[in-house]
Amino acid sequence: MAEADEFLESIWQSMTDAATLPGHGLSLMNVATIGRNGGPRARSVILRDFARSPERLCFATHALSEKVAEIRANSAVAATCYDRKRSLQLRFEGTATIIADDAERWRAWQRLAPHSQQQYVSLATPGAPLTTHEPLEDDASTAFQRFAWISLELRSLEWLALSTAPHTRWQFELLSSGWNGQRVIP
C-alpha cells in the first residue's frame, strides 16, 4: 500500500476511535456553517459516528437549532478536531445532510445516553430569548421528534501534527478515482 493510502487508513482509524472511545482527544469537533446572514458560524459538537464508503462524520443536534436551518440553506460545512495530547489537528470539508430516514435516526437516537436524550425533552426553541422564570415545558414522549442526525460527507481533509520535528502536514482530497493525498509543507 502506498504511504499516503496507509496514512489515510490510520486517519480513518483515529476517527473510528474518536467516535467510539469515551474521552478520545478528537471527539469534540468544531463545526462551521454559513450563517443565514452570509457569514461563518462555528460551534463545538460531539462526534457521534464515523462511517466509511462514503466517509462521513455524524453528530446529533436539536432539529430547531440554528445550525440545522443553516445546513438546509447551504450544505457546505467545515469541521476541525484537535487532540491536545498528540498536538494533532484534523480539518475536514464536505457536504452535510440532515438525515430524513427515521430508521437511521432511531438507531442514532438509541445510541445516545439518557442524559443526552434529555437535551431534547424541552418544548422550547434553542436560542430563543428566555423571558420567564417559570420552568420550561417538557414532553419526553416527543423528544425524538426534536432530534436531528447530521451526516457530513467528506470531500477533503488535512492532518497537521505539531509533535514531530519538523511538523507533519498531509492533505487529502476525494477525486472521482478515490482519495488522493500528499505530504505538504507545514
Ligand SMILES: Cc1cc2nc3c(=O)[nH]c(=O)nc-3n(C[C@H](O)[C@H](O)[C@H](O)COP(=O)(O)O)c2cc1C
Ligand atoms: C463540550 C460541548 C459539546 C457540545 N456538543 C454538542 C452536540 O453534540 N450537539 C449540539 O447540537 N450542540 C453541542 N454543543 C452546543 C453547541 O456548541 C452550540 O452552542 C449549540 O448547538 C447551538 O448552536 P447553533 O446555534 O449554531 O445551532 C456542545 C457544546 C459544548 C461546549
